[in-house]
Amino acid sequence: MNVACDWAFPLVWAQQSELDSIPWLKWIIVLAVVFFGIFPGIVAYTVWGERKVAARFQDRIGPNRVGPLGLLQPIADAIKLITKEDLVPRSADRWVHLIAPVLILVSAFLVLPVIPFGVGLAAVNPPSGLIYLIAVSSLSALGIFLAGWSSRNKYSLLGAMRAVAQLVSYEVPQVLSIVPIILWAGSLSMVTIFDKQVLYGWFLFSPPGMLAFVTLTIANIAEVNRTPFDLPEAESEIIAGYHTEYSGMRFGLFFLAEYLSVFAVSCLGTAIFLGGGTLPWPLTGEPVVTLGGGETLFAMLLLNLPLIGIFMAKVSLYIFLMFWIRATLPRLRVDQLMAFAWKFMVPLCIINIFISAVWYECVIRPSKPNYLLGWGVTLPLVVVSIIGVLALYRSSMKAEPVELTTGSRRRSVVRSVS
């Protein structure tokens, strides 16, 4: 059973009390299998799925030439990327140019060890798991900026600037919409959050929970640079943004990192709001309640296989949601992006923290939870706060841009005349 749960992260060495006699060999094998097998495989088939789904959204078929249903397409793509020439611009900063994609990839990988895929299947369970998660996922902003800076290309630099502005802005609502979970679970540990949901049902099922889930999803999409927040790599404006100057497998690393972080944020959303691998409300905590408790290897397998299956189904749905949004919405402007983060998302998330405190008082703290009171009080609060913040946001958006554009245009006219 340990083989299954020890897979990812050297921190475990410090935590594990019963190390096997040949831990090194085991670690190498597990790392090789999981890091060079399972995760790239998940990424490859996420890409395949995205191409198929996006095609269907546009009345097309998608890849179907390489293998049955195009299933071998990712392998062909990987071979192509690996065998392509690796170009580095002459004026680029070689080492930074080399390190940047690795840094982004590492950031995406490091999120995964704390995710509880099943019972006992979180590779590490630090007491401050959520803080760790937020910290490592913000590493990618550094990687993106290094990539754009080291390329010595104006488009790369523009993309990197946009990326940093966007990632830093959307990290705030992302963290703020996780706060209700911390409040309700009373812990930062991902495993504790999972256990609480087994006991009390998904954290999604409350008005503030739903609002937090929506804001977290929006912030997640912005964090992984997907449409409508794909300004850092907006191909119609700045070629490919920060990875314009990358080719071959280095570009492949960006690709890998992007889809791995899509997978990672989907895992995050699933683990903290959608109850990990458990079933929804009428069957609260179901596979764990009936199948849990066994200590043998067989009992662990019996419990964890359905858990992982349900978890992956939820993750797929979450990723599908992202594809769906990508197929629907056009790209935002930079000023809209910033205004949306700071004038809409952040105030709403802060208000939502207070509403979730109300929910905590009504439902979670009392020994006998009063769901009716909780819904009755928080639902109107949530609705009113959404409408209020939206109205404020709209009125602020109406006034400014008009003045900005006319003002600057007049100024430029004056300058060209004089």
Added chain:
Amino acid sequence: MGYGRGLIVGHWVTLRRFLRTFLVGHGRTMKRRGGGYQPLDFWFGKKVRGDEPTIQQDATTEGLFTVEYPDERLPVYERFRVLPMLVYDDVDGNVRCTSCNICAKVCPPQCIWMTHAQGPDGKPVPLPADFYIDMDVCMNCGLCAEYCPFDAIKMDHNFELSNYERHQTHIFSLQDLLVSSEFYAKTHPDAYDSADEVTERNKVAKKKDQRLQKALGLGAKPASTVRPVAKVAAAPPA
């Protein structure tokens, strides 16, 4: 000014499109297949080149729109036109063209050139000895076919003309351009059966036969014994 109504409607529209590709049209079944559509796709199950199924599509088609081209193709309509072709009558093998040079003159990009055939006595015969079209230059306008007084040059349907070499193969000679009138009747049935072309055909056949016989100095020899001109073209008089 609604609060996010556009967002919701937009997402519904795209989701509907997504679902419809599975629910209506040929996306619903696995029946229509190009390569890779079946769970297992074997090379020996493929149709021979040119024999691929033709897909009818129009403005009312719903769901998937993709026509997987080399494995399926869209229908080619009669008035679709690519390169010109030269028609010979398969009754007597006569090339209809009289080498009158009209098409070469009207061709806007000037991509037709030809030489007159000569009879045994050195006199010009109303037949082309050589007839060339530079297919890289031809713009498929069809003017040559419109102007030809003998219905000799017609527009073809074959658009699959790519090649690895361009200097030799892209200059189409008489050999490449000749097609039988039977072929023309098959690809252009409406035009072939139209009253215009029928009368024109009869008239021209008679006139041309007379002129040909006169030029060859063969007197009143019946048309059926004239040597097939296609062969003359294959070995033009030196």
